[in-house]
Amino acid sequence: MVRLALFNKGRIGLLDGDDLVDVTELLAGSGTFGPAGALHHHIETADLHGPAELDLAGRTRFPLAETVLEAPLPRPGKIIGAPVNYLDHKAEMEYTTSVADLGVFLKANSSVIGPGQDILLPYSDKRTDQEGELGVVIGRTAAHVSPDEALDYVFGYTCLLDITVRSGEDRSTRKSFDTFTPIGPWIVTADEIPDPDSLDLRCDVGGARRQRTNTAHLIYGIRDLIAYTSSVMTLHPGDVIATGTPAGVGPLSHGDRVVVEIERIGRLEVGVDGSRATPYEERPGRRDH
Incomplete structure (x- = not known):
């Protein structure tokens, strides 16, 4: 390996x-x-x-x-997210749409942290959730690739957390706060994982199991997701695709430990720090009505 x-x-x-x-x-x-x-x-x-x-x-x-x-990639060229890419997550959030309707979104590359660091909760009165995901690391430039050839463009795979504030802003804003994309603990090269659509994934918070799935349950599997994304934007070496999260997302609290573990890849653990969280209505740029 x-x-x-x-x-x-x-x-x-x-x-x-x-x-x-x-x-x-x-x-x-x-x-x-x-x-x-x-x-x-x-x-x-x-x-x-x-x-x-x-x-x-x-x-x-x-x-x-x-x-x-x-973080194995402390500043990826771009981070692309797949919203609502598991049916059970679609059901738990009562969404009427999925990745097939929504397409993909971008996260700021400044949101990356590595193993052992802390997710910083921005707001004291808005729920911030964990989302455990498989991360795909692109290995060569990809534009308009077919599903059949998509895996030829992958360098490797890693564990990823897509942290999300449940507030009213655009999805990219709510997921792009500093510390909101833990990645690691390493990258496993693609030749070691012949089928990324058959990996067990689990995510624990505070020692309790919250999420458990297999990537076989993705709505857009890895091949289709790369093909679709490359039809929208050219993918470059070092770009990271966050492939979506299953059911079981939930609120994080100060002092929590968050663990995402993926079969054949490894175990990523980070902390949660809410000591600097402020009320949502005190955020910069707020509008007074």
Whole structure:
């Protein structure tokens, strides 16, 4: 299983047993990589599916338990979301439309955080929900691709949380607050997951199970979702597609721990901090009636 992480202030690590092996120079060279990070640079410039075989002899190893994992893509080119892409979520929210009617939406790339960081609740009197999802990382430029060829454009897969405020603004606004897109703990390369439409997913909040599904239940499966999205906008290496969430979304509270775990990919855990939340009516830009 090829799992690539960003750790210890921007280094690329390949998970090998209980260690992260530093492969930064092997995969990205020795330059400076900017805010998008070294792994993004590798995805843009290297073989689509990453390292099948690397000589790890002599490379520096770090026990995974002693490293600080970061978001593998701290600033993706864009984050594309699929609204209402599970029928059970459509039912629980009493929506009359699904992804087939709504299309896709964009989230700000500044909303990304990594493992162990905190989701910051913006409002003290508006519900903020967790949405556990499979994240698809694009590996090469894709425009108007067919479903049959869609997976050829995927670099890998990751765990993702699409955090959402239940207020009245546009969907992209409600999902784009800083810290509202936890990603990680790493990217599993696409060659390790032959069928992304058959992965178990669960999401726990405060130690209680909230969401459980299999990606087989997506309305738009991964192939169709990539094909549709690429018909709207050109996808570039390092872009991330959030594929939608199942039933079980619910409110987050200060001090919660949120865990999303996906079969064959891994476990992403983050905290929740509501200490700086303010009343909704005190938000900047509000209109007084």
